Amino acid sequence: MPARDSDYSASDSDSDAPLPSSSRAVAASSSRGAAAGASAAAAPAGAARGTRGAVAAGAKAKKKGKGKDAGYAWEATFKRSWDAVREDGEGGLEATVRGMLEAGKRRRTRPPAYAVQRGIIRHLVLVLDLSESMSERDLRPNRHALSLQYAREFVTEYFDQNPIGQLGIIATRDGIAERLGLLGGNVVDHLAALSNARRLEPKGEPSLQNALEMARSSLAHLPASSSREILVLFGSLTTCDPSNIHTTIDTLAEERIRVSMVCLAAEVKVCKTVTVRTGGTFAVALNEGHLRDVLFQSVAPPEILAPKRNPAQAEDAAPDGGDLLCMAFPLRLPAAAPASLCACHGRIKSGTAFVCPRCEAKVCDVPTDCPICGMTIVLSTHLARSYHHLFPTPYYAPVEWDDLDAAEDVSPTCHGCSTPFAIDTPAARAAAVSSENVSPTGRYACEACGEHFCIECDTFVHETLHVCPGCA
Numbered sequence: 150m151p152a153r154d155s156d157y158s159a160s161d162s163d164s165d166a167p168l169p170s171s172s173r174a175v176a177a178s179s180s181r182g183a184a185a186g187a188s189a190a191a192a193p194a195g196a197a198r199g200t201r202g203a204v205a206a207g208a209k210a211k212k213k214g215k216g217k218d219a220g221y222a223w224e225a226t227f228k229r230s231w232d233a234v235r236e237d238g239e240g241g242l243e244a245t246v247r248g249m250l251e252a253g254k255r256r257r258t259r260p261p262a263y264a265v266q267r268g269i270i271r272h273l274v275l276v277l278d279l280s281e282s283m284s285e286r287d288l289r290p291n292r293h294a295l296s297l298q299y300a301r302e303f304v305t306e307y308f309d310q311n312p313i314g315q316l317g318i319i320a321t322r323d324g325i326a327e328r329l330g331l332l333g334g335n336v337v338d339h340l341a342a343l344s345n346a347r348r349l350e351p352k353g354e355p356s357l358q359n360a361l362e363m364a365r366s367s368l369a370h371l372p373a374s375s376s377r378e379i380l381v382l383f384g385s386l387t388t389c390d391p392s393n394i395h396t397t398i399d400t401l402a403e404e405r406i407r408v409s410m411v412c413l414a415a416e417v418k419v420c421k422t423v424t425v426r427t428g429g430t431f432a433v434a435l436n437e438g439h440l441r442d443v444l445f446q447s448v449a450p451p452e453i454l455a456p457k458r459n460p461a462q463a464e465d466a467a468p469d470g471g472d473l474l475c476m477a478f479p480l481r482l483p484a485a486a487p488a489s490l491c492a493c494h495g496r497i498k499s500g501t502a503f504v505c506p507r508c509e510a511k512v513c514d515v516p517t518d519c520p521i522c523g524m525t526i527v528l529s530t531h532l533a534r535s536y537h538h539l540f541p542t543p544y545y546a547p548v549e550w551d552d553l554d555a556a557e558d559v560s561p562t563c564h565g566c567s568t569p570f571a572i573d574t575p576a577a578r579a580a581a582v583s584s585e586n587v588s589p590t591g592r593y594a595c596e597a598c599g600e601h602f603c604i605e606c607d608t609f610v611h612e613t614l615h616v617c618p619g620c621a
């Protein structure tokens with residue numbers, strides 16, 4: 150039997166070894182355009198799936214071991230995920246599982262380590278890959294269904310968090326790009342475009358260059374005061390482009406259009422290059438949950454990319470006060486108003502509509518740019534809802550047992566939902582979760598008002614409410 154065991158392990162490592170190199174070949178060839186793309190597409194689908202972990206892990210290892218010779222991921226010792234799990238005194242796993250869940254929630258509410266400037270007027274084009282590779286079933290039920298579902302959730306969440314932002318949707322398949330939704334602020338139109346499953350059937354090869362060019366053409370005319378972003382959800386390992394994609398990348402970088410990419414299969418060199426050159430983010434989805442996490446990172450406005458300035462000039466210049474922007478609050482027409490011509494669709498319409506205060510053109514929906522005079526028309530509620538990105542809710546810091554003992558007169562219940570907190574007993578201390586940024590006491594104290602909140606209230610306040618109930 151020992152002989153068989155070693156046979157098994159030897160063949161196992163043999164079969165693993167060539168995979169990453171083959172995937173590197175695929176990744177490298179994809180940047181060379183259509184002809185190379187076709188040969189790479191012929192590689193068995195199994196190989197692509199098998200290399201996903203290795204390539205993603207390889208990228209991580211490379212990042213960690215910057216500067217020194219870190220070697221390849223498949224040369225490192227295998228880290229077992231179950232080593233991190235520890236049983237409590239009675240052999241249960243409850244505390245560990247709770248700790249992992251809480252750590253996940255806290256990761257989302259953590260503030261950036263430094264002050265950032267964010268633009269609340271966003272223009273984002275969502276690019277969906279609808280190529281043959283999206284029918285792969287490595288993400289359940291398949292990449293296509295899952296990415297459409299997440300795209301719908303993303304659109305809803307995007308407009309919830311960025312009410313004065315605009316969004317457009319572009320799909321790429323059969324070597325061309327198609328416009329699914331025009332750049333605009335109407336959630337219903339976008340959701341309808343993403344729900345028509347028959348229209349969105351995956352086929353052929355994607356064309357990253359065509360999609361980026363189309364997205365660029367819908368963003369290029371916008372003023373520099375608004376953020377211009379492209380978010381690509383890419384499943385294929387190849388791209389079928391009409392000309393040199395690096396010219397497109399150079400133009401995007403020049404026009405300061407930020408491209409972020411989420412790859413479903415593996416890290417592809419040309420995808421990474423686009424994001425690095427344009428200042429976007431790049432991620433490879435490891436599983437269904439991770440895909441949702443990396444996609445939803447684009448819901449919050451990104452930091453503003455400051456134009457590179459001469460340091461000597463910067464000292465003389467006044468500190469950045471930002472540009473002033475012209476905006477108008479429209480007049481709302483009641484539902485009973487007589488039918489009249491709308492400027493956005495060019496049709497006679499009745500029902501609720503809005504009137505631009507500058508040129509008195511009628512528009513059907515706000516927020517929008519007036520089609521006649523170009524004025525940005527928003528409601529005051531839209532502005533108020535965008536405000537929290539500029540003035541973030543105070544951070545809730547975890548409270549340690551010792552802090553609790555030192556403090557006098559602490560509330561026994563959560564300030565938000567009145568759930569009683571754990572009482573300081575040896576048993577409670579033993580059962581407590583001890584992981585980074587997670588409170589062992591279950592209490593999180595607001596930095597501004599000092600009130601204590603539970604983890605559920607912490608998540609709700611920072612992700613949905615955006616106002617601290619203690620400070621308000």
Ligand SMILES: [Zn+2]
Binds near residue numbers: 491493495496512513
């Ligand atoms: Zn209209």
Ligand SMILES: [Zn+2]
Binds near residue numbers: 505506507519521
């Ligand atoms: Zn107008």
Ligand SMILES: [Zn+2]
Binds near residue numbers: 603
């Ligand atoms: Zn609570």
Ligand SMILES: [Zn+2]
Binds near residue numbers: 543597600619620621
């Ligand atoms: Zn507070």
